[in-house]
Each structure stands twice: as structure tokens, then as C-alpha cells.
Amino acid sequence: MKIHKAYSVYSLICFSLVAILLSACKTKDNSVKETDVFDEAEKIISSIEYIKFPNNTFNIVDFGAISDGVTNNSEAIKKTIAACHDAGGGKVLIPSGRFLTGPIHLKSNINLHLEEGAEVLFSTETKDYLPVVHTSYEGQELMNYSPLIYAYKQKNIAVTGKGIFNGQASNTNWWPWCSKEEYGYVKGTSQQKDDHNLPRLWTMSENNTPISERIFGEGYQLRPSFMQPFDCENVLIQGVTFTNAPFWVIHPIKCNYVRVEGVTVKSHGPNNDGCDPEYSKNVHINKCVFDTGDDCIAIKSGRNNDGRVVNIPSENIVVENCDMKDGHGGVVMGSEISAGVRNVYVRNCKMNSPELERAIRIKTNTLRGGFVENVYVKNIEVGQVKEAVLKINLFYAIYGPQEGDFMPVVKNIHLQDITVENGGKYGVLIKGRPQSFVKNVTLTNVHIKNAESDLSVENSEPIVFKNTTINGKEYN
Template sequence: MFKIIKSISFICCLSLCLNAYSQNFYNVVKYGAKNDSSKLATQAISKAIAAASKAGGGTVYFPAGKYLTGPIHLKSNITIFIDAGAELHFSDNFDDYLPMVKSRWEGTEVTNFSPFFYGYELENIAIVGRGKIDGHGKKWWAFSEVHVKKLTEDSKWQKEFKRLNKDVLAPDLPGWIERGFLRPPFIQFMYCKNVQIKDITIVNSPFWTVNPQFCENVTIDGVTIENPPSPNTDGINPESCNNVHISNCHISVGDDCITIKSGKDRSGRKLNVPAENYTITNCTMLRGHGGVVIGSEMSGGVKKITISNCVFDGTDRGLRIKTARGRGGVVEEIRVDNIIMKNIRDQAIVLDMQYAKTDVEPISERTPAFRNIHFSNITAQVNQAAYLNGLEEMPIENISFNDINIDAKSGFKIKNANRISFHNVQVNTKMGSAIVAENVKDLVIDDVKSYSPIKGVPLIDFMNVEDAFLYNSYPVKGTDIFLRLKGELTKDITVKNNLLKHVVTPVLKEKEVKIDVVAD
């Protein structure tokens, strides 16, 4: 008898729990949404969100089926649950994304078309589930800057944009603001706390795909993003956020796979909100201009970033940090570890401070800086091993490469940099030197090797390098020249503790080099 009563009690308790749980679920079909895509579900979804919000929060549930919708505006304490077999198809009627809302577009504050998922000053929000969301971005792509001639000056959208953005703080260089027509991001949450995007599949974004702005505590986990070759359809772009966790994602897009940004030019410097405390791990990235990219919009600064345990296969570049004069901002405290790259069209690693061609100028708030950036445990098959290009007035500083193994057409090229170090780096090139350094100070080269020596080509090539220490290297048979020195500013070069028995010419000096170097 006692067992029977106990069982009944358990069942009743379970039933009450399930009932309480189901009361926090708001099925959009019950609010009028059609799961056969026969009717625009925007209003029905809005009603479900409002009902959940009125109750203090809950889960807005999409059962299996196809839904046609316009923008979805979240409220605090709302989870959007897109179940397996459910697909949200977003309308490509531009009018559905009016009225325009507060947004940020490529690092500049604007009022623009509503993002497809949007939230402003919210907390505890999520988009989860094994379902799919489709942005049907093709119509939007036709109005990118690539196809700007298709946009007439008197379009109603252009007029509305210009009316709402008369006082916008435009970027330093001319560009999109003159067009007055901008595509919306797919998912953009602004000034929100405790954001989660998990397990969903996202396809055909109109512009940047997942774009939290000024958010705190953001988790993006297990998300698949598939955009075809298309303009500016970056994968994940957390901008000026704090405490961001990106993991277990699979990304193949029309632009950069994951980018870290913090505002552009004057607008970014005015707000001065950095991107900081980001972790990116266990992700695969296929098609895209870059695997993980920082900048070029980084005027608020980027710091304390770790990138680990990722595979890039087929991207144009692997890890890329880019900026230009006029941006301002500092990129620092970056760690990249345990990365595999294959079929990379251009460079494995890029640190480029001259992304746009500009003239030398005095150091000011417009001057960007890269410093304290460290790469380790990287295996790559690429076109060029790395390209580091600082500014004459602001060299790249304190960069290290540890335990690197790269097969490449050409090796490392470094220009305008200070405090660069290589430790246990193998670069097998098809043409050119393993390391080329120009206008570099405080350079350490420890155990650098190449198993594909090229006749008449030095393993290491210096032009105007000052204070360099080369040690622990053991060039293989067939190495003609270990080190070549060029440039009248080259000085203080120390070559010690190397095994150079297979090298024909340990050090080759051009006529303008005035120093003596003894190699051993």
C-alpha cells in the first residue's frame, strides 16, 4: 500500500511539474502562426512574446513546420525555441523591416532597417533549438555596395534612412553613408546582458549574421552558419562586447567567419567601448575571407582574446588582424593556440596596420596599435606563412611565434616591427626565404628551420634590422646561405650556438652593411 501511495504521489508531483513547465511554453501556432508558411507570422510571434513577457518570461516555441515572418523583436527573459524540423523563413519584402530602429552598421551608429532578430537593452534572452532560420538574403545582396547602381536616389527606403541619419557621425573616409541604404544584420542584440544562441542552423543572411553589440556575457555554442558566396555575410561578429564565449560552431560564409570589432573611426573612438574577454574554441571554418579576424573596425580597442583548437579549411586567410591610420584603438593581449589550417588561399597569419593606403602622420588618437600577440602550435598549408606590416610611426610590438610548422609558397614577411621572436618554427617554402625582416628591432630567432632549401636564397633575410639574436638553428643540407644582411641601418646582429656545417655561406653581407658578424 505504501508503495502504491508513493507511486501516486510521484506521478502527481511529476504532472504538476510538467504542467508548470508547459505553462512557460508559448506555442506560436496557438497565437495564430501558420506552420505551412501560408501566412506572415510576424504578429502572431509578437503576441506570443508579449504573453510570455507579461507572465515574467518564458519560452516562445516553434514546433516543426515552415513559418514565414518579418522581424522578431525579443523582450527580457524570453527564449526563442526553434524545434527540430522547424524552419523560420524571413520575408524579403523590405517594407516588413520598417520602422527603422537604432542599430550599428560596420562600426557606426545609425538608424536602419530592423535586424531580423532584434533586442535593445534586454537581459536573459536566447535563441535555441535544432531548427533552421533562413534569411533569404539574395534580394538584399543585390543592394550591397558592389551593386550600388541598382539603387535609385529617390527610393523611399533611401529617403527614410537619410531623414533619420542627418546627424550620424560618419567614418573618416567616404563610403556607405553617401549611399543612404544599408542591409540589416540577421541577429543583432544591443546593450543586452546574458545572451545565448545555441544549436540552431542559420542560412542566407542579408548582411552580418550574428552581431551582438555592447552586450555582456554572450554564449554562442553549437551554431551552424551557411551563407553562399555573397557580400559582407560574415558569420559571427561580436562588437564592443564583454565576456563572449564562442564554441563548437561550424561556419562557411561569404566574408569573414568570426570577426571581433569595436567601432569605426570617430564613432568608435567617441563611444570607446572595447571588445574584451573573448574565448573562441573548437570551431571549424570553411569558406570565408578569414577564419578569425580582428578589425578593421577596432577603434574602441580589442583585448584579452583567446583562440584555440580550431580548424580552418578553405578560407582565404587564417588569422587576420587589420587596421589603418584613422581607426585608432589598441589590439593587445591576444593568444592563439592549437590551430590547423589547410587549403588557405593567402596567408596563415596577417597583422596589417596598413589595410588602407594612407600617408605617415603624427601619433594621435587616430593612430592604431598592435602589441602583445602570441601564436603557438600551428600547422598550416598556405600560400604565404605570415605577413606583418606595421606603421613607420607605430611599429607592431611584442609578437611571438612558438612551435609552428608551415608548408608555404613563401615564408614570413615582417616590416616595421619591434620585439619579434621565433622559437621552434619550421617553414618549408617553394620560393624566397623562410623569414624576411625589414625595419625590425629586437628580433629573436631560435631554432628556425626549412626542409626545402632553395639554391642561392638565404634561409633568413634582413634589411635594416637592429638588435637581432639568432641561435639554435641547424640548417639542412643544400642550404646555400643561412643569413643575408642588407641596409645601412643594419647593426648589432649576433649569431651564436648554431650548427652550420651544411651551409655554404653562413653570413652574406651586402656592401652597405658596415658591421662584422661572426657566425657559429
């Protein structure tokens, strides 16, 4: 009996010690401390396996492709992909040369590989992107022009190599539809904000119109994404360069296990976001260069009613070793964010350009709603930003008033080991809501120089500073 009591006391002590140790790894709201979170990032990276393709190679030239930059090779590329797929998969090779084509539709177990010196030129004829396909525009699903590179409900797909994908978008095609004169828009011509375009899509979304009935394409002015894997699993995008995109560049939507590695995006058109994971999870963006006309990386999860109906948060996303140049933001969450974003890890990146507006940005409002939680940023070198190093805005507005009944929630935003040479207008800019304070923001070993103002913070819990300086002033 005495032995039993002693054992019980010993067990109780052990259990209590374990409980204390476990609780020490959590903050008051159960978010993991910064010192532990990048172990979670490693687990995410390890879960994304490199795809193994069958040892088959199919050269598009053998199926009739001509590298003169003039002949449309759509059928030759389509036949090559079909033959490779029918053989069980493998590599579809685009050799050195300039190949004009319409949209490329990938199939399971296909690695579309561009040799060094290969340039794929996409047609500027809008009719070549018909028939319409199930796609998405600014966070709302529809039937529209095909993305330039598209995969729908496929597994084990890749785009690799050292070649260039040139969307050939310009002020004479695709871009004028954005309604901005600097991109070729002529007053009086049709553009995306006309009633028959975006307002029509917004109404369909709010009314839960079936996707199959949301038909756009010819006669409408909604631009296609450049590369869009839609509802795919195991996606690899590696080594290639994207330029002159009509709209968003790399847009994995409803995807799981995505690796974007060593890619260069140099595209300065309207809404030319570099990489926009949407409703996606387990995403690794590594060793990429982003030089863009909009956000370098923007993590999204649907807009308004569409996002709430789909209800798939984007989560478990790791961004590392990237170089962000021009763009509205380095790593951004929103504004299409109605299903929420969680567990984002950013480390070992460089952000520097007089045209880079913010380093880390979160944007939403009460029409979009959604949540952002558990964002960890570590070891970032910022040379120059225009507006703020960290911007959180729960009053984001575009296309007019953006007020509704869906209160956004933002919490657990942690920046650590950040150096900034020119901080722009604000070191930190936070605009929360009186009904929804931004919660648990920490800056640890963050040093910001040459910001016009240290802080502008509204409707936020007090920021926790540790060994942080802004304009030489210590915040601790």
C-alpha cells in the same frame, strides 16, 4: 630584539621570493605568458552562466501562426512573445514547419526555441522591417531597418534549438545594395556607397549627430544585420542554423556575457560575417561551424569617431572548438576597431578551405586607430589558406584612402602549436607603421608547409620564433 630582526629578515626573503615568482609570470611589457593565459580563458568561460528560464512554454501556433511558408506570422509571433514575457518569461516554441515572418523582437527572459524541422523564413519585403530601430552599420550607430532578430536593452535572452533561420536574402533583395554585380547589383541603381547612404552616415558620425537624428531605413540602401542583441546582458545562441543573411549574421553589440554554442552559419552573401562581437565583453564562441561570404569571426569596436566616442573595448573573448571553412578570415580583429580589442583566446579550432583567405587577421589604419593586444592562439589545424596564416595590416584600406591622425597599436600576439598544410602566399604577413611597430609577436611550435614565401614583415619588432618551421626551414 634578535627575534624581531630574524623575523624581519625572514619576511623580506619571503616577500622577495613572491615578487620573483610573480614577475616570472609576466613578460617585459606585463602581458601574461602563453603557458598561463588559458587559465584566464577558463575564468571568462566560467563567468558566463547558462540562463535559467521559467518553466513556461508558449507555442506560436496557439497564437495563430500558420506553417505554410506563405502567411506572414509576424503578429502571431509578437503576441506569443508578449504573452510569455507577461507571464514572467519562458520558452517561445516554433514547432516543425515553415513559418514566414517579419523581424522578431525578443524581450527579457525569453528563450526563442526552434524544434528540429522548424524553418523561419524572413520576409523579403523591406517595408516589413519598419519602423526603424536603434541599430548599427559597419561600426556606426543609426536608425535603420530592424535586424531580422533583434533585442534592445534586454536581459536573459536566448535563441536555441535545431531549426533554421533563413533570411532569404539573395541577388534579388538586400544583396544588390552592396554595389557588386556578382550579388545582383545593376549599374545605375542605388547602392550603399551613394552619397545619401554611407557618406551621409560617415558625416553624421564625424559631426556627433545624435543617433535619433541619423534616420535611414526606407529610401536608403543599408542592409540590416541578421541577429543583433543590442546593449543586452546574458545572451545565449545555441544549436540553430543561420543562412542567407542580408548582412552580418550574429552581431552582439554593447553586450556582456554572451554564449554562442553549437551554431552553424552557412551564408555566402556580401558582408556575411559569421559572428561579430562589438563593444562586447565576456563572450564564448564554442563548437560552431562557419561557412561564410566574409570573415568567420570578426571582433569589432566601432568605426572612427563613433568608436572613440563610445570607447568600449571588446575584451575577454574565447573562441574554441570551431570549424572555419569559407571566409575572408578565420578569427579577425577589425576593421571597425577604434575603441580597441584585448584579451582574445583562440584554441582547438580547424580552418580549411581554398576560399579561406587568412587564419588569424588584424586590420586597421590611422583613420580607424584603436589597439589590439593580448591575442593568444593555440592548437589550430589549418588545412589551406589563400593569403597568410597570420596577417597584421596597419594600412588596411576600403572605400578609398584611410589615413588620419589616430595611430593604431598592435602588440602581444602569440601563436602556439599550429600546423598548416598549405600556407598560401605567405606564412606570416605583417605590415606595421614606421611610427608604430607591431610589438611582441611570438610563434611557438608553429609548422607551416607550402607557403609561396616564408615571411613578409615590415615595421615590426623581430618575431620571436621557438621550434618553428616554415617550408621546412627552422626559425628559432
